[in-house]
Amino acid sequence: MPHDENTLRQVGALHSSCIDQGFLSSLGPRFLTVLYRAIDRSDDAVLIVETDGNGVIGFVTGGSGMGPIYGQMIRDWPNLILALLPILFQPRKVLGILEILKRRDKDDPGGDLPRHELFSIAVVPAARGTGVAERLYHGLAAHFLARNVPAFRIVVGETLTPAHRFYTRMGAKPVDKGASSPSVKIMLGGMAAKVGRVVVPGGLHTIGGYIRPAGRSLGLVTDTPRLDTVRPFTDQRTAVDTALRKASDLKEGWDAHGAALREHLG
Structure with a gap:
């Protein structure tokens, strides 16, 4: 069942505050809400949310490529336009969005890497170390397994040491240590x-x-x-x-x- 709009807004805000170094976060919570609405509605992706009595405390998303999700965002064009209005006069951000949309049909990772992937995961600071992140990760793995997807990939920046430690602890196996460069x-x-x-x-x-x-x-x-x-x-x-x-x-x-x-x- 799709998540309600309040939940999607909280997920967008949590991404903006916790995953704050990427390009998508620079587009603001309103754009991120449109993004997570598209993930939630897509047949090729999933949004798993954990809440407490006060609201969203963590989420994880995954799927078989961002192409269908960007297509879903374009179909949600009224909300997408409203979300993009504040950045229309920021050429660098506009060019970044166009580049993302241009690549929407090029999701094949190549080689032997799985097509499915973990897109994003975030937990509020107060809930870290309480098992929320572990439950979300295993929830995504179970979702994929139920759809006969035995493995998925995770792309992590080289400098994000805590993320590397977490995924290794969850059982993920690094595949590019010692590999050739991009x-x-x-x-x-x-x-x-x-x-x-x-x-x-x-x-x-x-x-x-x-x-x-x-x-x-x-x-x-x-x-x-x-x-x-x-x-x-x-x-x-x-x-x-x-x-x-x-x-x-x-x-x-x-x-x-x-x-x-x-x-x-x-």
């Missing part, structure tokens, strides 16, 4: 099985690129610096510039060798 890719759909037949173009070698399977696709890949979503952009400008340069180099390599590679793969 990357930009050109994906060739349905060609993962042909990875052994591919000779890496010389131009790709020169930018440190390589070829690997990514799900059912074959990826032309170049690694990029790791970014932390909770750190300010200004502190990571050099890393972003490097990533953009490497993405441009990869595109130039594809422009030069893509036709021959496709012909080789048949």
